[in-house]
Amino acid sequence: MKTVNKKSRLSIFLIATLLVALFSTSMSAAAKGNESNGPERGNHSGGSQQTMQQYAEAMQPGWNLGNTLDATGEDETSWGNPRVTKELIHQIAAQGYKSIRIPITWQQRMGNAPAYKIDPAFMDRVEEVVDWSLDEGLYVMINMHHDSWLWVKTMGTDHDGVLARYNAGWTQIAERFKNHSNKLMFESINEPRFNDGWGDATTADFALLDELNTSMHQIVRDSGANNAERPIVLPTYATSGTQAGLDELYKTITKLNDPNLIATIHYYGYWPFSVNVAGGTRFDDNAKNDLTQTFDRAYNTLVAKGIPVVLGEFGLLGFDKNIGTIEQGEKLKYFEFLTSYLKEKKITQMLWDNGQHFNRTTYKWSDTELFNILNMGLKGRSSTAASDLIYVKKDEAVQDTSVALNLNGNQLTGIESNGKKLNKGDDYTLDGDVLTFKASFLSKVTDSGQLGENAVLTAQFNKGPDWRFHVLRYNTPVLYSYNGIASTFSIPTSFNGDRLATMEAEYTTGGYAGPQSWTAFKEFGYAFTPSYDTNEIKLLPAFFNEVNDGQVNLKFHFWSGNVITYTITKSGTSITGIAS
Template identity: 65%
Template sequence: MTTRIQKSFLSLTLVTALLLSLFSSIAAAATKDEQQAKAAPKSKIQSYVDDMQPGWNLGNTLDATGEDETSWGNPRVTQELIKKIAAQGYKSIRIPITWDSHIGEAPNYTIDQAYLDRVEEVVGWALDAKLYVMINVHHDSWLWVSHMEEKHDETLARYNAAWTQIADRFKDKSDKLMFESINEPRFTDGGSTDEAKMEQMLAELNNSFHQIVRNSGGKNDVRPLVLPSLETSPTQPRMDQLYKTIIALNDPNIIATVHYYGFWPFSVNIAGYTTFEKDTKNDIIQTFDNVYNTFVAKGIPVIVGEFGLLGFDKDTGVIEQGEKLKFFEYLTYYLKEKKMTSMLWDNGQHFNRKTYKWSDSELHNLLMSGLKERSSSTESDLVYLKKGAAIKDTKVKLNLNGNKLTTISANGKYLTKGKDYTLNGEELTLKASQLKKLTASQKYGENAVLTLKFNKGVAWRLKIIVNDTAKLSDAKGTTESFAIPTTFNGNQLATMEAVYTAGGNAGPQDWTPFKEFGNTFSPSYNTKEIKLLPAFFKDVKDGEVILKFHLWNGDILTYKITKSGTNVVGKSS
C-alpha cells in the first residue's frame, strides 16, 4: 500500500477510469473468448510464481515511516508470527520495507546496518519457514522517489545506492527470495502531471534496478525480479508500458506485478454499490482478462502483489459480510483461472499479530478453499422476518457455482428436506413451520443461523433476523460531533443518501447522492445511533439536507438536518 499508514485512496487516474466504467458499463462489452490471447508455453519462472500461491503481506510494519517498525501500531515481528502464517497455508510473504528513515546523507546514502540486520533477520525467518519472500522499496515511493522530476539526479542516486546495498546484503540468499523494484510508483506527490514523463521515469528506475541487481554477484544474476506498472495499476496503457520495459530487458526471470482493490464504488461502499452485482463482477473479469492477455499469455508471470477492499481501512464491516464473501470467492476463482498468484494485503486488520487469530475466519477459510474449488452462496445472507407478522414460506436464491447443496443445519440440528425446506434447482424454499421454530423468541436481531453445506467449497451462513420498522429521533450537535439516536429494531444500515432540499447532492463526491460508508456516516449498533462524520459536513453547505437511510431489509428512513455554521439540528420525519 502507498498511503500513509493505511490505504484509503486511489490515484485520480484510477478513480477516473473506474467512474468511466461505472457510467458506461463497458466492462461487459466484449466476451471473454474474444479477448483471450493464446497462452505461451509454461516457463520455469511461471512455475516459480505458481508455487507462491497463496501469498500474504506483512503490512504496516517494516514499511512504517517512523523510526521503528511499531510506529504504526503493530507489534514487532517475531519468528512465531512468521511460523503461524506459514501454518495457515500461505506459501509466500511480501515484506514491504520503507528505507527512508534509515538512509544516510549524500553522497553515499549509507543504510543503517542495524536496520539491514533487522530486515535480514525477518527475511531469514521467512525463508526458514519455507516461504517464498518478496522485499522491496515501499513507502519511499511517495516519500522521496515521487520528487524525481524536480530532483532527478539526487533521487536516482539515492535509489541506486539503496538497491546497491540491499542487493549486496542479500545476494547469497536462496532464490526463493525475490526483489520488487518499488511499491506503487507514482510521481504526482512530487508535482508531476505528464503521464509520458512519469512512465519514462519509472522505466529508468526499473532499468537501473535491474542492472544493479544483475551485476551485484552471488545469486542475483538469476534472482527473480518483480517490476510494477505505474502505481502498480492494472489499467491497459500502464501495463503496455511495463510490457515494453520487460521485453526490452530480455530476461527470463522477470515477474510483472499489479495491485487490485476491486471496483472502486463497491470497494468503499459508495454510489449505491452495496452488493456484489454485475459491474463489480465485470470489473474483475475485464481487469484480469487484460492482465492475462498483456503478460501471462505472452510468457510473463504475474503476481497480484496486493488485493483486498479499500473499505477495510475504515472497518472490515463497511461491505456487508455476504457481499464481501461473494466478491472474494469470485476474485479467487478468476485469478486461479488466469494463472496469477495473489497476496492478501494485511495491515493487521485480518490476522491478529498477538493472538494469531483471524478477525474473519469465514473469509480466511473461503480464500484457502478457493485455491482448489469454488464455493456456493445465496443471493443474500440475510433473511428478515417482521416481528409479529404471519410467517410464510420464504424463497432464497442459491448461487451454486456448479456445486450441490447437501445439508442445512441450525444449532447443530439438521433440517429435513421436504419437511423443513424444499429445493428446486437453485431456488431454496424455507418452510414457514421451520422459520417459526427458529424465531420463537421473537427477539430483535439474529435469531438463528442456517449453515448450508455443499459437496464442494466452504459452508454458507444464512442469518435469520427478526426486525421491525427502525426509528430515528431528533438530535442536536456540531459538524465535529453529530449522532442520530436510532432504534434499529433488528435492522442493519446499507447506505445513506444526502440531497439538498433546494436541489443537488450534498456532501463529498457530489456526483452521487449515495455517500461513502465509514467515511461520511457510520452506524453504531451498540450505542444505538448513526453518526454523521466530520468528513461529511466538510462539504455540506449551510441549509437543509434530506437524508435517506437504506436498510438491508428494504426499508428507507427519511431524516432532515439543518446546518448553520458548525451547528447541526436533526429532525425525524
C-alpha cells in the same frame, strides 16, 4: 570386425557429441525463432531449473506483512502492529501460505547524500525477518514501499536526486542479500507514481518508471552471486491493471530480455463497491465486470506471453476503516469470485493484511469465513448465495422466503441450525438453485419475539466451506430528533433488528451534499457509520467538513428494504436533526 583403437573411439565419441550438441542448439534456436510472444521465461532456483511461471505458481498463496517494516515512523510498531516475531512467521507458514511479501520503507533509515547509507541496525532487522521467512520455506519478496510517495514521486522535478537515492538504496540492498537463496525476490518499487493523484499516467510518467525499473535491474544483476539470476518483480504504473500500464511494462520486460522477471499489479475491487460509496453495496455485475476485465487484460498482455503475474496486494479498500464496511455476504461473494478467477488466469495472489485479518499476537483470523473462502479459492469454487440475510418482519404473517444459490458446480448436502439438521421438504425445499425456507420453519425460529438475529442457518455442500444465513426478526427502524455539533453529531436510532446499508444526502435546494458530491450515496465508514451497540448513526466529521450551511435531506437505506428519511440543518458547527 575391424577393431577401433582407444584414441579412435574417443575421436568418434567427441564428434558424435559435438554433432548432437550442434543439432540441439540449432533446434532450440529454431524454436526460439518461431516464438512471437516475447522472451523465453526460465530460472534456476535452488539449483533446479524452474520457469518463472512455475516459480510464481509455487508462491501460491501469499500474504503481506503490512504496516510493519513499511511504517513511516522510526519503529516497525509505529503504525500499531506488534514487533515481528519468529513465531508469527511460523504461524503464517502454518496457515498454508507459501510466500510472504515484506513491504519496507527505507526513507527514514537512509543517511544523507551522496552515500544515502542505510542504518545497519535496520538492515540487520530486515535480514532477520527475511531469514526467518526463508527458514520456514517461504518465498519472500522485499521492496521499496512507501518511498514511492514519500520521495520517489518527485522524480519528475528532481530527476537526478531521486535516481541517485534510489540507486544507492538498491545497491546496498542487493549487496546485503546477494548470497541469499533465490526464493528471495526483489520488487523494484511499490505503487510507483509521479504526482499526488491516481489518475492516468502520461508518456513522461511511463518513461520515468521504465528508467527506475531498468536501473534497479542493472544494479541487481551487476552485483553478482545469486543476484545474477534472482527473480526481480517489476510493477506497472501505480501497480494498476490498466491496458496502457500493462503494455508499457511488457515493453520494459521485453527490452530487458531477462528470463527471471515477474510482473506485478494490485487490485482492491471496483471502487464504489470497494469502499461502499455511490450505492455500491453489492457485488453486482459492475463489480464483477471490473474484476474480470482487469485480469483478462493482465493475462492476455503478460501471462499468455510467458510473463508471470503476481497480484502483490488484494483486498477491499473499505477494510482500512473496518472489515464490516462491506456487508458480509457481499464481501464473501467478491473474494470467492476473485480467488477462483485468479486461479483460472494463472495469477498468484498475495493478500494485503495490515493487521486486520490475522491477529499477530493470538494468531487467530478475525473472519474465519473469509479465510475459508480464500483457502478454497486455490482448490476450486465455493458455494455462495444471493444474500446471507433473511428478514422476518414483526407483526406480519411470515412468508416462505426464497434465495438463489450460487452452487458453482457443487451440491447442497444439508442445512443445520444450532447443530440440528433441518428436514428437507418440511423446513426447506431446493428447486434447482433456488433454496426456499418454509414459513412454518421461519415462524418457529423467530417465535421468541426478540428483534435482531434469531438464528444462523448453516448450508453445507459437498465441496468447500459452509454458507451461513442470518435470520433477522425486525421492525421498521426509528430515528429521533437531536441537536448537536458537527464534530460529534450522532442520530439516536432504534435499529429494531435491521442493519444499515447506505445513506443518501441531498440539499433541499438541489445538489448532493457532503464528500463525493458527484453522487447522493455517501461512503460507508467515512461519511457515516452505524453503531448498533450504542443505538446511533454517527455522521462523521469528514461528512460535515464538506456540507454547506443549510438544510440537507438524508435517506437511510436498510438491508430489509426499509428507507427512512431524516432532515438536518447545519449552521456553522451547530447541527439540528429532525426525524420525519
